[in-house]
Amino acid sequence: MYLLHAELLRELCTLSSDMKVNMAETHSLTAAQGRKKWNLPQRGGTEPRKANTDPPDRDTERKLAVPFRGHIPGGMQLGKRIIVIGTVNPHPDRFYIALTCGCGTSREPPPDVALEMCVRFKDRQVLRRACMSGSWGDVEKAVPFFPFIRDQPFKIEIRCEQSRFRVFVDGQQLFYFHHRVTSLKDIDTLWIKGSIIISKLG
Template identity: 70%
Template sequence: MVKMAESYRVTAQGRKRWSLPQRHETDPNRIGSRCLDGEAERKLTVPFRGHISGGLHPGKKVIVVGVVDPNPDRFYVALTCGRGTSREPPPNVALELCVRFKDRQVLRRACMSGSWGEAERLIPFFPFIKDQPFKIEIHCEHSRIRMFVDGQQLFDFHHRVLPLSDIDTLWIKGSITITKLA
C-alpha cells in the first residue's frame, strides 16, 4: 500500500482545506477521471463517473475530498461493477452510500444482479456539515470496506459483490462539489 502524506489547513473563514500529494500517472492505485470509452480527461464535476484503475483489491484506498453545498439535500457515492447508463448504475453495485441531511442519515447498501439489499443505517456520528469541506476515505480490506470521514471511522460494510477486481467505477452525485480524488 502506498502511504500518502496528507494535511489540512484552516482558512480565514474557519474551514478545513485538505491537501493531498499528487499521484504519478503510472500509480496502480490511482483513480482515473477518464471515462472507460476513452473520452478525454474531464474536470471533477458532479455528477461524476470515473474508472478505478485495476478495480478494487485489499489494500486499495479511494479518497474523495469535497465541500458540502450550502443548502444540501443528499449526495451519493457508489462503487460499481462497470459504468451503467448515464442515469442508472449497472446491476452490480458493491456499495452505495447515501448521505441525507434532513434526517442526518448515512445509508449504505449493495445491489446484486439488479436486486437491492437491505440498507444499513447505524453510525456513531453524522460527520457532514453544510458548506464545509470533508474527506472520505474508502479502504478495501479482504472481507469488508471501511469508511472514514475526516480521519474518523464511520462504518464497516462487508463485501457482497465479488470478485473485488470487478468493482471498477466510482459514481458521485448530489449536493457536493468534488475538489480532489485519489
C-alpha cells in the first residue's frame, strides 16, 4: 500500500514538474510576443518564433515612418474616409497632414493641395489652408477645442462630403473645410510630417 502510494506521489511530482515547464514556456512566449500571442506558429523553439514575427513589425514601422507620403487609391470621392491613428511625440513642436493632387517631391508638395492641416502645440492651434496652382489661400483657425496631448494617442478621421471635408479627432468633430479642389479624384496623395508617430492608416 505504501509502495503504491509512493509510486503515485512520484508520478504526480513528475506531472507537476512538466506542467511548470510548460507554463514557464508559455509565459515567456506570451511576454515576448505581447499582444501578438494569437499569431504564434505551431510548437517549436522560442527563437524561430521571434524571427517570424519581428520582420513584419519592422516593415510596418518603416512604411509608416514620418515624414510619410502615400498614394490614395482611386483618389478622394464622396463618402471616402482617411483615418490616421498615432501618438504625439513627448516633446512636440508641430505636425502636418495634407491631401494633395500628385506626390510632389520629397521636400515640397505639388502645386495643388486640397487640404493642409497644421497642428501647433506652442499656441495650441489647428490651422487649415489650401493651395491652388502654387498659390496658398487664407488660413482658417477656429476650432472648438485643442484635442492633442503630448505623448498621448489620437485618431484623426477625414471624411469627404459633397462640398467639404469634415475632420474628427477621437470621434468628435474638430472642423470642416470647404473644397477648393473640386475634382476629388485628383486628390490622390496623403502627406504626414512632424512631431507624431503613426501606428495605423486606413
